[in-house]
Amino acid sequence: MLLNPLLWLHLRITGSARTNVLIVTAYAATIILFASISFYVAALNVPPRDRIAVFAQMNGIWLVIVTVAQGVFLLLLGPSAVRRAVQRDFDTGMLDSHRLSPMSNLKIVLGYLTGAPIQALLLYAVSLVFGTYFAASYAASPGLGGALGVRATLGGWFFAQGCMLVLAAMFAALILLTALATRGKANVVGILALIGVFGGWFAIVFVPGLALVLGVLSGGVLLGLLTSAKIGGDALTIVYAGALQFTLCLMFVTAACGKLRKPEHPLFSLPLGLTLLIVWGIALLAGMHAAPEYDWLFGEWREYRFAQLVASTIAFMLVALLPLAAAAINLFHRDRAASFGERPVARARLLLLAPLLAALTAMCLDLMLRAVGPEQLSRAAREALLHRSVWAGIAAALLLSFWTDFHCLYSLKALMRRPIIAFLIVLATLKGAPLALDGVIKFCVEEVAERNWTGEGYLTGLSPIGTLMLTPRAGTAVWVGLVVQLAVAIGATALARRVHRRLGKHRVTQDS
Numbered sequence: 001m002l003l004n005p006l007l008w009l010h011l012r013i014t015g016s017a018r019t020n021v022l023i024v025t026a027y028a029a030t031i032i033l034f035a036s037i038s039f040y041v042a043a044l045n046v047p048p049r050d051r052i053a054v055f056a057q058m059n060g061i062w063l064v065i066v067t068v069a070q071g072v073f074l075l076l077l078g079p080s081a082v083r084r085a086v087q088r089d090f091d092t093g094m095l096d097s098h099r100l101s102p103m104s105n106l107k108i109v110l111g112y113l114t115g116a117p118i119q120a121l122l123l124y125a126v127s128l129v130f131g132t133y134f135a136a137s138y139a140a141s142p143g144l145g146g147a148l149g150v151r152a153t154l155g156g157w158f159f160a161q162g163c164m165l166v167l168a169a170m171f172a173a174l175i176l177l178t179a180l181a182t183r184g185k186a187n188v189v190g191i192l193a194l195i196g197v198f199g200g201w202f203a204i205v206f207v208p209g210l211a212l213v214l215g216v217l218s219g220g221v222l223l224g225l226l227t228s229a230k231i232g233g234d235a236l237t238i239v240y241a242g243a244l245q246f247t248l249c250l251m252f253v254t255a256a257c258g259k260l261r262k263p264e265h266p267l268f269s270l271p272l273g274l275t276l277l278i279v280w281g282i283a284l285l286a287g288m289h290a291a292p293e294y295d296w297l298f299g300e301w302r303e304y305r306f307a308q309l310v311a312s313t314i315a316f317m318l319v320a321l322l323p324l325a326a327a328a329i330n331l332f333h334r335d336r337a338a339s340f341g342e343r344p345v346a347r348a349r350l351l352l353l354a355p356l357l358a359a360l361t362a363m364c365l366d367l368m369l370r371a372v373g374p375e376q377l378s379r380a381a382r383e384a385l386l387h388r389s390v391w392a393g394i395a396a397a398l399l400l401s402f403w404t405d406f407h408c409l410y411s412l413k414a415l416m417r418r419p420i421i422a423f424l425i426v427l428a429t430l431k432g433a434p435l436a437l438d439g440v441i442k443f444c445v446e447e448v449a450e451r452n453w454t455g456e457g458y459l460t461g462l463s464p465i466g467t468l469m470l471t472p473r474a475g476t477a478v479w480v481g482l483v484v485q486l487a488v489a490i491g492a493t494a495l496a497r498r499v500h501r502r503l504g505k506h507r508v509t510q511d512s
Contacts, residue, residue: 020122028126035062056141063134066127067160073124074168078117079175080189085116086176087184098260105257113172113253128161160222163242167215170245173252180259181267206304206311209280209287212241213248217290237290244283251276264333266326270353273323277357280319281364284312289371305376310468313365317401317464320357321427324402325420327353328409335503336414354406358398362391380472390471393478397467400485404430407489407496414499430488434462435469 038061042054089095098108114121132154139153178188195203204211211217218241221234255268268276291308327350374382384390408426412419438459445453457473460466461481470478 020119023119024122024126027123028130031066031126031130038062052141056138059134059138059141063131063138066131066134070124070127070131070161070164073120073127074164075171076189076193077123078120078168079172080187081117081120082112082172082176083179083184083187083189085112085184086179090183105260106253108260109176109253109256112176113169117172131157156222159238163215163218163222163238166242166245166249170249170252173249173256177252177256177259177267180256180263203311206308207284207287207315208291208308209284209312210315212237212287212290213244213283215241215245217241217287240286244279244286247279248276251279266322266329268322268326270323270326270330273326277316277319277323277360281316281360281367284316284364285367285371288312288368291372305372306378306381306472309365309368309372309377310465312368313361313468314465316361316364317398320361320402321405324353324357324406325409325423328406329413332410332413335500338503351406354402355399357402358395361398362395365394378472384472393467393482394471396482397464397485400482400489401431401464404485404489404492407492411492411495411499414503431463431465434459435466438466 039055039058042058043051046054086095089098101108135153135157136150139150175188178186204214204216208217218238221237251268251272255272258265258269258272259267266273288308291305331350369377369385374385377385405423405427409419409423412422412426416422438456441459442453442456445451457466457470457475457477458480461470461477461479462484463481464485467478467481467485470481
């Protein structure tokens with residue numbers, strides 16, 4: 001890694017060695033200064049016999065402060081530096097130079113991941129030194145910190161550092177991949193921060209697999225082990241989370257290597273996208289299996305287990321769009337190449353992806369239902385899921401959803417310069433707009449006009465997500481919605497066929 005020329009290049013761009021030494025020294029001096037002042041003030045207000053306990057509390061407080069600072073360096077400043085480095089190289093044309101260099105894709109990617117956030121990593125290293133000191137001092141003090149002992153406390157501290165580094169590596173690899181896809185213009189760190197501020201906690205609550213991947217569940221378990229608090233869960237949760245984060249990190253790095261010299265290709269290839277989907281399904285399944293054990297996080301939401309099932313299934317469907325987009329874009333490129341005389345491709349094999357994704361989604365839903373246990377659901381949801389007709393409706397909605405999305409992606413790729421933005425608009429219109437409109441109408445009729453609304457569910461059923469939500473009270477609204485979804489799928493297929501015929505007509509023109 002030290003032989004990577006991009007590591008030293010980014011180190012030189014971010015600042016000279018003198019600048020980095022000054023930053024590190026200033027940060028260390030700030031911690032020493034404020035820690036000394038806080039210990040001095042705390043010692044003034046207590047008698048000498050109580051100072052040991054007060055100093056133990058202060059060591060614990062500063063350990064928390066240093067840990068929070070480490071999270072800021074690794075999860076905010078480091079990934080932001082990676083994005084800015086990619087954006088700078090796009091603007092200056094340096095990335096084109098990297099692409100023409102004899103260096104491998106992996107070496108360039110690792111250069112971004114280690115060189116761009118070098119200042120954040122240096123500050124993290126300083127925080128590690130101070131955190132080790134505060135953890136050892138806290139553990140060595142009698143009373144508060146002496147319960148586990150110095151060795152156990154320091155072992156837990158360093159184990160937590162390993163977990164944080166794995167999570168940071170996954171996050172940085174994701175930021176690098178999105179930066180390569182958007183020329184560094186999409187500030188994913190800022191978007192995720194806004195989502196976290198404005199209701200992002202509900203996403204973690206309703207999608208337990210997301211809480212597992214983001215380290216919320218494993219962090220709670222580790223905190224419980226270190227403090228002997230009754231938080232819940234077991235130590236295997238930390239192992240599951242770390243394994244999933246490391247696997248996702250490898251996939252993001254692999255995708256970034258593929259995107260580096262082939263910017264016209266989708267984020268994930270079809271095989272890598274399907275592998276990512278399977279890993280994400282395992283994370284969702286493990287999260288649903290662990291959810292009943294975490295009363296500190298999910299206790300007040302026990303009556304909403306069905307909502308967690310629906311939300312986790314929606315999360316699976318969103319990730320399933322990655323291999324679907326890869327198949328649709330690849331099909332378009334092959335059809336366009338065939339229009340210039342190359343051999344036509346077998347479309348049937350790629351069209352089978354929609355039924356495959358629908359089957360995988362239904363399987364994931366069934367496994368999550370078995371993991372959480374039917375007894376955790378309401379009586380209406382439990383009885384509805386026992387009927388084959390309900391599962392047939394869910395399977396039909398999933399199939400129509402993926403079939404429509406595939407043909408929409410194919411058509412938009414041919415008709416627009418930025419198909420992803422247009423597809424996101426179409427996706428929100430087809431999947432989310434019916435639910436939102438149904439809720440607005442219900443609010444206006446019942447709350448504003450103070451009348452009974454008897455048409456609730458008919459607009460919701462127009463969306464495949466609405467089909468899942470209406471499962472406990474399946475009825476006419478579901479089947480009416482499926483008919484409309486079928487009509488939308490037929491329209492999307494007709495549009496894709498027209499685009500395909502236009503490419504074929506272009507081929508005839510070229511041949512003539």
